Amino acid sequence: MDTNYIIILALLIGCLATTVPVFMALFFTGMAGLVWIAGIDPQIVIEVLYRSMDKFALIVVLFFVLCGNIMTTGSIVEKLIKTANVLVGFLPGGLAMAGVLACGFFGAISGSTVATVVAIGGFMIPALLKHDYNERFSVGIMTTAPILGVIIPPSISMILYAMVSNDPLEALFLTGFIPGMLIIFGMSLYAYFFCKKTDLTPLPKPTFKQLISTLRESVWALLLPVIIFGGIYSGVFTANEAAVVACFYAFIVEICVHRDLKLRDVKKVVVSSAVTSATLLVIVAGASVFGEYLTFEQIPGQIANAVVDNIQSPWVFLLAVNVLLLIIGMFMDIISATLILTPIFLPLLSKFGIDTMHFGLLMTLNLGIGYCTPPLGVSLYISGAVVDRDLIYVSKAVIPFLLIQVAILILLTFWPDLVLFLPRLVYPSP
Numbered sequence: 001m002d003t004n005y006i007i008i009l010a011l012l013i014g015c016l017a018t019t020v021p022v023f024m025a026l027f028f029t030g031m032a033g034l035v036w037i038a039g040i041d042p043q044i045v046i047e048v049l050y051r052s053m054d055k056f057a058l059i060v061v062l063f064f065v066l067c068g069n070i071m072t073t074g075s076i077v078e079k080l081i082k083t084a085n086v087l088v089g090f091l092p093g094g095l096a097m098a099g100v101l102a103c104g105f106f107g108a109i110s111g112s113t114v115a116t117v118v119a120i121g122g123f124m125i126p127a128l129l130k131h132d133y134n135e136r137f138s139v140g141i142m143t144t145a146p147i148l149g150v151i152i153p154p155s156i157s158m159i160l161y162a163m164v165s166n167d168p169l170e171a172l173f174l175t176g177f178i179p180g181m182l183i184i185f186g187m188s189l190y191a192y193f194f195c196k197k198t199d200l201t202p203l204p205k206p207t208f209k210q211l212i213s214t215l216r217e218s219v220w221a222l223l224l225p226v227i228i229f230g231g232i233y234s235g236v237f238t239a240n241e242a243a244v245v246a247c248f249y250a251f252i253v254e255i256c257v258h259r260d261l262k263l264r265d266v267k268k269v270v271v272s273s274a275v276t277s278a279t280l281l282v283i284v285a286g287a288s289v290f291g292e293y294l295t296f297e298q299i300p301g302q303i304a305n306a307v308v309d310n311i312q313s314p315w316v317f318l319l320a321v322n323v324l325l326l327i328i329g330m331f332m333d334i335i336s337a338t339l340i341l342t343p344i345f346l347p348l349l350s351k352f353g354i355d356t357m358h359f360g361l362l363m364t365l366n367l368g369i370g371y372c373t374p375p376l377g378v379s380l381y382i383s384g385a386v387v388d389r390d391l392i393y394v395s396k397a398v399i400p401f402l403l404i405q406v407a408i409l410i411l412l413t414f415w416p417d418l419v420l421f422l423p424r425l426v427y428p429s430p
Helices: 005-015 023-035 041-054 055-074 075-090 093-111 113-130 135-151 156-165 169-176 177-196 206-232 241-258 263-296 299-310 313-331 335-353 356-373 378-387 391-397 398-414 416-426
Strands: none
Touching: 005 023, 005 241, 005 391, 023 041, 023 135, 023 206, 023 263, 023 335, 041 093, 041 313, 055 075, 055 093, 055 113, 055 156, 075 093, 075 113, 075 206, 075 241, 075 416, 093 177, 093 206, 113 356, 135 156, 135 177, 135 378, 135 391, 135 398, 156 169, 156 241, 156 335, 169 241, 169 356, 169 416, 177 299, 177 356, 177 398, 177 416, 206 241, 241 263, 263 335, 299 391, 313 335, 313 356, 335 356, 356 378, 356 398, 356 416, 378 391, 391 398, 398 416
């Protein structure tokens, strides 16, 4: 390995090991590589920073962040949970299933795992404990179920992947529906058998009148994902425009219909969303500088040649990539990892005959699991704060559910037709 590459790698690992924020570690490492090793004019770095944030696709992310904050501040989240509870809450483990289903509902609007674990996990973990559910089980299921926020579209990480890979975003979104349903089913099935053994008393079965009453009360919240996906796939508006429509709809519903979001709270919601969006843009900028260095040194091409020389089977390649991404997900957030790794892997996909949309789903699922793996899994710390437990306790609690998700990941890895079924159905090749 070239000495310069060793220096850059050591600098990056050193920054991360000393708890330097990821975006700063990527920026300074890329800056050092471009300016001091490659001899590039520092003004080029400024152009790279500007170009990285001057992307129309990022508007989608910013508006979905705003939409998630509107729902969290208002009562849409509460109504989604109430709907999920009335649908499955009466089954053994039904309240836990309702939490998983609510994560699916919320993920179909927000596109973020962190927003999902804060909004749903922060509400459902105390509710499960109140109904005598095992604490470790409650923490485990509501820490891992929010991965649905990045699997079920719209997904912020898929938007960023499509921005780099140039895949059609609407088609890429479709790859997440079946995997999302599999995760909901797998985790709900585990909850059913786990809670059946503990002889927990399920909630009373709702009457038909109660069911209709709850659905009527929640109809405005349930219409939001219908409007998003119905509009996108009917051609009424694009995925970019859907984010704006979702925000406008959520504002109108919370202010005029539910009346749980006051006009005086709008400024707080917008400012909070702006701060979150700015954080995202800073990560994108830092990752872009490091990515520019990788491109300048032609490192993706060198890696591609090295991999192709040593691995012949696409299945072995995908298995190796899964292991690598699971490890990377333990240390790097999904946004940075997607922006850095996608350009590295893209040249390899064509050589192995792997569909880029299939790989995009696998990358999203792999890195999404990283939210629940130590030492830097954000969801672990959020759930730990809810129940006042340390990282080790929460890490042990998530193990059964991570095994379910990894099993689904392996299934999707070696059955690409399952992932690509909906995109091919909606957008058939000529």
